[in-house]
Amino acid sequence: MPVAPAITDLEQLKNRPILSDLLAWNAGAVQKARFDRDELTVFIARESIRDACAWLKSQGVIDFLSDLTCADFYPRDPRFEVAYHLLSIRNKQRIRLKAVLGGDDAVLESITPVWPAANFFERELFDLFGIRFLGHPYLRRIMMPEDWEGHPLRKDYPVEGYR
Amino acid sequence: MGHLNQANPVLDTADDRTMILNMGPQHPSTHGVLRLLLEIDGETVVRMMPDIGFLHTGIEKTCEAKFYQQVVPLTDRIDYLCPMVNNLCYVQAVEKLLGLEIPPRAVWMRVMLAELQRISSHLVWLGTHAMDIGAMSVFLYCFREREDLLRIYEMVSGQRMMTSYFRIGGLALEPPLGFFEKVKDFLDRFPDKVDEYEDLLTGNRIFIDRLKGVAQISGEDALAFGLSGPSLRASGVDFDIRRDMPYGGYEKFRFKVPVQKDGDVWARYLCRIAELRESREIAKQALEGMPSGPIKADAPKIVLPDREKMKTQMEALIYHFKIVTEGFAVPEGEVYHAIESPRGEMGYYVVSDGTAKPMRVHMRSPSYANLQALPLMCEGKLIADVVAAIGSIDIVLGEIDR
Numbered sequence: 001m002p003v004a005p006a007i008t009d010l011e012q013l014k015n016r017p018i019l020s021d022l023l024a025w026n027a028g029a030v031q032k033a034r035f036d037r038d039e040l041t042v043f044i045a046r047e048s049i050r051d052a053c054a055w056l057k058s059q060g061v062i063d064f065l066s067d068l069t070c071a072d073f074y075p076r077d078p079r080f081e082v083a084y085h086l087l088s089i090r091n092k093q094r095i096r097l098k099a100v101l102g103g104d105d106a107v108l109e110s111i112t113p114v115w116p117a118a119n120f121f122e123r124e125l126f127d128l129f130g131i132r133f134l135g136h137p138y139l140r141r142i143m144m145p146e147d148w149e150g151h152p153l154r155k156d157y158p159v160e161g162y163r
Numbered sequence: 164m165g166h167l168n169q170a171n172p173v174l175d176t177a178d179d180r181t182m183i184l185n186m187g188p189q190h191p192s193t194h195g196v197l198r199l200l201l202e203i204d205g206e207t208v209v210r211m212m213p214d215i216g217f218l219h220t221g222i223e224k225t226c227e228a229k230f231y232q233q234v235v236p237l238t239d240r241i242d243y244l245c246p247m248v249n250n251l252c253y254v255q256a257v258e259k260l261l262g263l264e265i266p267p268r269a270v271w272m273r274v275m276l277a278e279l280q281r282i283s284s285h286l287v288w289l290g291t292h293a294m295d296i297g298a299m300s301v302f303l304y305c306f307r308e309r310e311d312l313l314r315i316y317e318m319v320s321g322q323r324m325m326t327s328y329f330r331i332g333g334l335a336l337e338p339p340l341g342f343f344e345k346v347k348d349f350l351d352r353f354p355d356k357v358d359e360y361e362d363l364l365t366g367n368r369i370f371i372d373r374l375k376g377v378a379q380i381s382g383e384d385a386l387a388f389g390l391s392g393p394s395l396r397a398s399g400v401d402f403d404i405r406r407d408m409p410y411g412g413y414e415k416f417r418f419k420v421p422v423q424k425d426g427d428v429w430a431r432y433l434c435r436i437a438e439l440r441e442s443r444e445i446a447k448q449a450l451e452g453m454p455s456g457p458i459k460a461d462a463p464k465i466v467l468p469d470r471e472k473m474k475t476q477m478e479a480l481i482y483h484f485k486i487v488t489e490g491f492a493v494p495e496g497e498v499y500h501a502i503e504s505p506r507g508e509m510g511y512y513v514v515s516d517g518t519a520k521p522m523r524v525h526m527r528s529p530s531y532a533n534l535q536a537l538p539l540m541c542e543g544k545l546i547a548d549v550v551a552a553i554g555s556i557d558i559v560l561g562e563i564d565r
Binding site for chain 1: 215216219223224225227228259260261262386387388389391400402407408494496497498499501508510512514522523525527531532534535564565
């Protein structure tokens, strides 16, 4: 019943589907990989994340963006880990790409031009985490009111809000 | 995606020919508090922009302040038409984090109830969708059957809607006496009822003319815009998580996945009607093969002990006290667990930092992604068809805004 330990050695994982494609595309952009609880996570250099998505889509490896979200590891620095959950409907496989961001320069390239599905997800991250996406067509608050101050899902934002 | 191509996509009057129409947030056929900004040229929609967030309650933030087991009631309130499906997705994600196996009876009960929830959710969709189109009586028929289902949920969990019946490690309670007979009775009656709805709608000339060829979307666009579930399958993409990436025991069940090619409102209607019958098949198989045995995993540090044990045994009382006051620590890690909800891919992304409270819970709600495709479906079409399009993607605003 105990969970098998995570595999973090890139050498052991390099033949996994999708990760092998990514390594063949640009091994320099793949920072590290982790296989934990039957899920493969690949850390991609933040400046390459859009190219990685565009390449995976153009090669027909991935055809569906399931989810795009973020976790705040404050007070650790860099604090944000943006997670792209991709699904290959053809091969019935999932992969998680991750980009790590610091609090001061929380900027990423938008993948909305690659998958229009990312539009609302990126707006949500902008609204609730304060991460900016370059090249997004309409980056405005989506959940909170336009004049809201702060980004509620950041860890240094109190659960009860500011009163 | 007309409004995305504009340099400044804020809706304002572009020229004298068009006008801005505000639809919602209090509009009966937006199925909640959805606001749509429509730029219209006469009867034609030129641009559309959905505006959401009116129901935002910060559930994801609240989850971070609760113990793992305290999050279950919050998940009910996301998609209030199928609370057990949400429970299922969350508890399975946490069970994956813990590496917890649950006993077969709990697995089969979960499948059966999840399928009954799919039926009741689709019944609400069918009733409201038909009412939007103008067929009032179907609504009453659908809610008659839904009432039977709500009684079944009440019988098993004590609640009609916010059930919180699935718990981490199993189920809350053993189903009461007479429960399975009630379910069997419902499942035996149900196919005739679906025939009844189909008699009213599927052959109805007015209904067909109103839906056929309306709000079309191609399979390629549907994938790019993140459509999932019946809305995706109606565009010819044959993908169902239950069959293709089975979770929670679905590999043991045999069922067909209805697929349509046209990608219009009519195709989505046919897909969901066929799913009503398939869900009934799955629930029937689960009922017939229901194993006996415990309903909770043997993990005293995680699963609350039975009430009787707690009152008579010292250890059980200690465990009960510990779980309620301190929660249970979940090993560090992260999990994205996706299941097929009535609306599409429902995914829970749970990150644990090794403590008793989740560090991050994110819900990938299918309605949120499905809503993005609405402008693509409606732009260039008639304003009356917007209502049909909204009904056909079956959105729940609680799930969109969270």
